[in-house]
Amino acid sequence: AAGVIQSPRHLIKEKRETATLKCYPIPRHDTVYWYQQGPGQDPQFLISFYEKMQSDKGSIPDRFSAQQFSDYHSELNMSSLELGDSALYFCASSYFTDTQYFGPGTRLTVL
Amino acid sequence: AQTVTQSQPEMSVQEAETVTLSCTYDTSESDYYLFWYKQPPSRQMILVIRQEAYKQQNATENRFSVNFQKAAKSFSLKISDSQLGDAAMYFCASLTSGGGADGLTFGKGTHLIIQP
Structure with a gap:
């Protein structure tokens, strides 16, 4: 079965640079979620979109923004990167608000 | 707000137990x-x-089952016939069903070690 696709899988950036993470949900899923998992920590919810509209917001820094496009894929834009932004970023998708299925994650390293 | 607590940072079990x-x-x-x-x-x-x-x-999926005690707000996971491939970090999570696309709230996780 098709899964959530995330790109890139690994990303290395310098401090103060900008990064864009992409997420392609499971076909026919209309809801996308973004999570951040720091080393040795549990995933923290950042933001979600349902039918291209922002639905819920968690602990997302003001330097981060996200959107969901007409084809339901989503992008997480991260500006003025800090060392503390180094983490594993997960995208998950669901049909409406049903069970969330996670992608493989994007590992972001900020130097 | 929701909170999820996993009180066991690490657990170890013999294979098949x-x-x-x-x-x-x-x-x-x-x-x-x-x-x-x-x-x-x-x-x-x-x-x-x-x-x-x-x-x-209680939900069941093959070797995995839960003991859901709603009044006690407890939700334990039982793994039967443990296999080496079960070794992982296990996270318990909750989600409200209020109609919005809410994020999951996770516990801190339990690291499960399988002894061969």
């Missing part, structure tokens, strides 16, 4: 879902099992 991972939660919502996710060394988050709070029957 049974192990139970504990989870307690707190929520003011009357309708919610509970999940167990598994995160192996690959770091992929894999759904293990799901429970709707309004269902009294």
Whole structure:
């Protein structure tokens, strides 16, 4: 079965640079979620979109923004990167608000 | 706000034995879902099992089953016939079903070690 696709899988950036993470949900899923998992920590919810509209917001820094496009894929834009932004970023998708299925994650390293 | 507590940072079990991972939660919502996710060394988050709070029957998926005690706000995961591939970090998570696309609230996780 098709899964959530995330790109890139690994990303290395310098401090103060900008990064864009992409997420392609499971076909026919209309809801996308973004999570951040720091080393040795549990995933923290950042933001979600349902039918291209922002639905819920968690602990997302003001330097981060996200959107969901007409084809339901989503992008997480991260500006003025800090060392503390180094983490594993997960995208998950669901049909409406049903069970969330996670992608493989994007590992972001900020130097 | 919801909170999820996993009081066992690490558990160890012999291969083929049974192990139970504990989870307690707190929520003011009357309708919610509970999940167990598994995160192996690959770091992929894999759904293990799901429970709707309004269902009294405990969910079961092959060797995985839960003991859902709603009044006690307890949601433990039992793994029977443990296999080497079960070694992973296990996260308990809760989700309200208020109609919006809410984020999951995770516990801190339990690292499960399988002894051959």
